Amino acid sequence: MTWALPTIAALLLAYAAISGRIAGTPITAPILFTVGGLILGGNAFGLIDVHAGAEVVKLLAEVTLGLVLFSDASRVNLPTLRTEIALPARLLGIGLPLTIAAGFGAALGVLGDLAWPEAVLLAVILAPTDAALGQAVVTLPILPSRVRQGLNVESGLNDGICVPLFLVVLAIAQAEAGAIGGGAAARLVTEQIGYGILAGLVAGAIAAAILITGARRHYIDSLWAQIIPVTAAALAYTAAVPLGGSGFIAAFVGGLTFGALRHRAPDHHEGDGAEHAAEGESEEEADMLDETGDVFSAVTFIVFGAVLLGPALGHLSWAMLGYAIISLTVVRMLPVALSLIGTHPRAPTVAFVGWFGPRGLATIVFVILILEEPGELPHEELLVTTAIITIALSVLAHGLTAAPLADRYATWFGRHPRTEDHPAPGAPAPGTPG
Known part of the structure; x- marks a missing residue:
């Protein structure tokens, strides 16, 4: 692992040097980081030579998803989204269960070797x-607001919703394979969900109380106000794990709690422009959390290309490729159409x-968690690959x-507008769910 960290750092610096130039083009950051990791990974140049089951890979995945879950959940502002909640509500409440059902059916049909719990x-x-x-x-402002917001809110919440589903189904699959007993699996899932929720509620409430009280009394420096959400995410995750809870559920619930209390807090500003000042402060508080999450996400995609994708390509089959195409x-x-x-x-x-409906960070982390304990699923290699x-x-x-189709859809919409698709007065800025 001697050259892994300097190689990853060099890739981040190289992307930073051209980030503005390629913004808005079809060449996205995840593409560059994944391809860079693939080229420099163990199956090619070997500079990023880390095993998929290494503790550092698991730690990276857990930190990244924990930060992203907290960040996405904390940005959900239901009062602000009330005028545009219909689309994400349908995508999450109807589309998500149907997507899982369709994915299950396709897995049984295309990947016949999988047992039914593995297919689920x-x-x-x-x-x-x-x-x-x-x-x-x-982020494209000329796209209809309800479409932007709908996709963004769906993406921000469905990973948090899928975490407990993943834990439950993984436990069932392991029990079916004989890796753990049925009673132990049920107890494990109950503890992970229950203690995860408890840790998230407590951590989110404590962080929100400190921020609201400190800001009202002018006790908190603006820089440390930005650090509070980051430490709240860390507190939620790290408090849940020793209790036997899921750190991911804790981070998600902590973000929801922190965001809900923060948005409900009475405005401590006075005079004209108080609302805008409060919104500005809220955005500043989220900046460090978002930027930290972005850096960890970038590193995760590099590791994905280097550690996961390279070996997977060596086991690629037509059935796997066919399922991937059907899944997307x-x-x-x-x-989505039915919803x-x-x-x-x-x-x-x-x-x-x-x-x-791109698949990315959450799926990568779920794969790494499965690889953490190899051999517990009979068809693990087929599933993971x-x-x-x-x-x-x-x-x-x-x-x-993304960029060309967004431009094309925006052009079509501009020629065939509907009044209900335009941004509502007071709607949040493009690209933010709340």
Whole structure:
């Protein structure tokens, strides 16, 4: 591992040097980081030669997803989203269960060797979406607000929703394979969910109370106000694990709690412009959390290319590739279309929303967690390799199509507008769920 860290640092510096130049182009950061990791990984130049089961890989994955879960959850502002909640509510409440069901059916049909719990597990692993893979879709201001917000909120919440599902289905699959007993599996899942929720509630409430009280009394320096969400995410995660809870559930619940209390806090400013000042402070508080999460996400995609994708390509089969294509198209797009029945959507909108369900960070972390304890699933290699190939295909396909299809959809929408699709007065800025 001598050259792994300097190589990763060099890749980050190289991207920083051209980041402004390639912004808005089909060449996205996840594409560059994944390809860079693949080229410099153990299957090629060997500079990033780390084993998938290494503790450092697991730690990176856990820290990254914990930060992202807390950040996404803390940004959800339901009062602000009330005018645009219909689309994400349908995508999460109807589309997500249908996507898992469709993924399960496709896995049984295409990957016949999988046992039914493994097929469900693969479907759950590939259910969360990652807006970062197609950033233009949630940041382009000329896109209709409800579409931007819908996709962004869906991406921000579905990974947190899928974490407990993943834990439950993984325990069932392990019990079915005889790796653990049924009673032990049920107890494990109950503890992970229960203690995770408890730790998240406490950590989020403590952090929000400190921030609100300190800001009202002018006790907190602005820099340390930005550090509070980062430490709150760390507190939620690290408090849950010793208790036997899931750190991911704790981070997600902690973010929801922190955000809800922060948004409900009475404004401590006085005079004109108080609302804007409060919004500005809230955005500043999230800056360090977002930027920290972005850096860890970048490193995760480098490690994905170097440690996971390289070996997976050596085991690629037509069945795996076929399932990956089906997962990114039919398994995603059909449930989205069904979930939007009754809202009178137009075909281009249904196709656009259906296509942009990229698979990324959460799926990578789920794969790493499975690899942490190898051999507990009878068809682990088939399941894991299929998930990795699907992620890689999504990074490439959604990255390359995000900017051009967003421009094309925006042009079409500009020629065929609907008043209900335009940004509502007081809607949040493009690319933020709250």
